[in-house]
Amino acid sequence: MGTAPAAALRQILCTTTATMNNPANNSPSTYYGFEDDFNPLLDSMQSLKFDKSNTIFAVLDTDILEYILKFLTGLDLCRFKGVCTASFRVVDEYMRRVFTVNRIFSPFFTPEQTILLRQIQFMTSFLVSGSAAVQFFERTNYPGGDLNLYIAEEEDTNSLFRFIESCGYTFKNSSSQPTSLKKALEAKDNWVPLSSTYRQYESDYDPPWFMATFSFEQQRPSGSPLKVQVTVSTGWSDAPIFNFPSTVVMNIITSMNAISLFPFSSFHLYETLVTTPDLEESEREVELQKYSARGWTVLRRKKIWYMDGCDSPEEYSAYMRHIGDEYCWIIPLSSIHGRDNYDYMLHGKYWVYDEQRSKAGDRVAHMQLLATCHE
DSSP, X not given: OOSHHHHHHHHHHHHHHHXXXXXXXXXXXXXXXXXXXXXXXXXXXXXXXXXXXXXXXGTXXXXXXXXXXXXSOHHHHHHHHTSOHHHHHXXXXXXXXXXXXXXXXXXXXXXXXXXXXXXXXXXXXXXXXXXXXXXXXXXXOOTTOOEEEEEETTSOHHHHHHXXXXXXXXXXXXXXXXXXXXXXXXXXXXXXXXGGGEEXXXXXXXXXXXXXXXXXXXXXXXXXXXXXXXXXXXXXXXXXXXXXXXXXXXXXXXXXXXXXXXXXXXXXXXXXXXXOTTSOHHHHHHHHHHHHHTTOEEESOOOOOSSSXXXXXXXHHOSEEETTSTTSEXXXXXXXXXXXXXXXXXXXXXXXXXXXXXXXXXXXXXXXXXXXXXX
């Protein structure tokens, strides 16, 4: 945002949305949020005949329109999509084109390899997260970024590792890991504990969960090497996501959906709330400075409770949340082998908030996954 075309269109959107929210117009009373795919009015628009000859789209050059849409936030795209039939068609086509995982995988794998990788993702349920998922929702590319994959140890990790190595990548051990990938997987003394992000819902016992990251590199004729990092956790594959230093990177891409847990603050307000008290201050600050430089405002502390005068978006103020709830932004992806888009990740993964003092001495928001899930 911040450009003249986008600012002008945002004003139009606000005016149009206010008009549509007028009860006298027989339109839905609420026209905001990210669940536009479930809005009855938008669903009905799909079946209407699209004629843009008498709309602004008839005189707008395609490149100009693309430029304008590029600078709209995700929420503004959903609002613009609901303005009229013509805007629905234009924005729907744009979103289908830009919100594709092929754009995330293409710097690291060929089109043929990407198809195989998505099949492996469907079979092993690994997730894409970190900066790659941020780039997906932001519709941008960060030069030199890594591809971050997350998988549960109980899944077929060997299939994923063998595939990555078959694509020309070589395992690069860290200073604390053996040089052999097999031995590195077996050497669990150096795995990082994740128990602070997990608790048994009906028990005082916290089973120990751990994670380890395995890096792979592929040398290129020029420039820095391509890097793929696979994080293996002894618990759920999404458990490490709740150990991230701030909320902007708390997004996941499954084989069926892209899901942002804090879309309003992350991709509309461009704010990120500091989390995870377990990280060393230096490690946390590196990550925070990275996203601060990319345009996000870092919130060191914020009232997040659903009581006590909360000054935060509802995605923070709800005491208990779950992946796939009404605060998430969910973008369905192209299906694999024509399978239905039933995504187990959208059902039953709950977390709650508390507040803890970090290793740096400040108090930060903290999230705990619940082991027993409510259906």
